[in-house]
Amino acid sequence: MHTNTARNPRVSLKPRLVIADDHRMVAEGVQHILDEDFELLEIVADGEALIETVHRLQPDLVVADINMPRCNGMDALKRLRQAGMDTRFVFLTMHMEPALAVAALRAGARGYILKNSAGEDLRNAAQQVMSGGTYVTPALGARYISGQMTDMRSLTSKQLQVLRLVGSGLRSKQIALQLGLSVRTVEAHKYTMMQVLGVHSTLELVRRAEDLGLLF
Structure with a gap:
C-alpha cells in the first residue's frame, strides 16, 4: 500500500x-x-x-x-x-x-x-x-x-554466456556444444575471465561470479 x-x-x-x-x-x-x-x-x-x-x-x-x-x-x-x-x-x-x-x-x-x-x-x-x-x-x-565495475564491463557477452554455463555446472565440452564453439575457445574464455576477475581456478571463478551477481 x-x-x-x-x-x-x-x-x-x-x-x-x-x-x-x-x-x-x-x-x-x-x-x-x-x-x-x-x-x-x-x-x-x-x-x-x-x-x-x-x-x-x-x-x-x-x-x-x-x-x-x-x-x-x-x-x-x-x-x-x-x-x-x-x-x-x-x-x-x-x-x-x-x-x-x-x-x-x-x-x-x-x-x-x-x-x-x-x-x-x-x-x-x-x-x-x-x-x-x-x-x-x-x-x-x-x-x-x-x-570491479570496470572489470565486469571488460567481459564480452560471449564470455558472460560461458560464465553462466560454467556456473550451472556444465563442463567445457558441453558448453562448446551448446554455444557452437570449440573446446579450446571455451577454455580461452575461462582463462581470460580468471585473469580479469583475479582468480586461479574454475571453482574460484564461479564463487567470484556469484559474489559479483554475474550468474543471475
Whole structure:
C-alpha cells in the first residue's frame, strides 16, 4: 500500500522524489534529510508499489531499501530498467557487502548508501547522482567497487554466456556444444575471465561470479 505524502499540489522546480522503505520512520528520516532539495511525491512500502509509482509519477530520483515485501528493491530496479525506465536510483540499506553494491550498480543503481551513515552521505549521494555521477558510501571502498565495475564491463557477452554455463555446472565440452564453439575457445574464455576477475581456478571463478551477481 502506498501513501501519498505530497504536501502541496503546486508546481515545483525541485527534482521529484519517491522513497521506498517498509520502515516508516526510516522513510520519514530520508524525507527530512532531502526535504530542502527535493519535492516528495510519495512514500511506498514495498517493491510492487514502487514499480507502479515510478511508472505513474516518473520521479527524478528514487531512494529505496533493498529488503522490502512483495518485491525487493534490486528486483524492482531491474524490472523498471527492463521496461525502459531510467529513473535515478539510490539504495539506502543495511547491507555492507561490497559485492552487493557492485551488483546494485550493475543493475543500474547510481548510489549505494549504508543506513548507519545516512545524513550527510545521503545528501552528497543525491546531489552527485542528480548531477550525473554515482556515489558509494566511502566505508565500502568506492575505489574497489569502481575497479570491479570496470572489470565486469571488460567481459564480452560471449564470455558472460560461458560464465553462466560454467556456473550451472556444465563442463567445457558441453558448453562448446551448446554455444557452437570449440573446446579450446571455451577454455580461452575461462582463462581470460580468471585473469580479469583475479582468480586461479574454475571453482574460484564461479564463487567470484556469484559474489559479483554475474550468474543471475
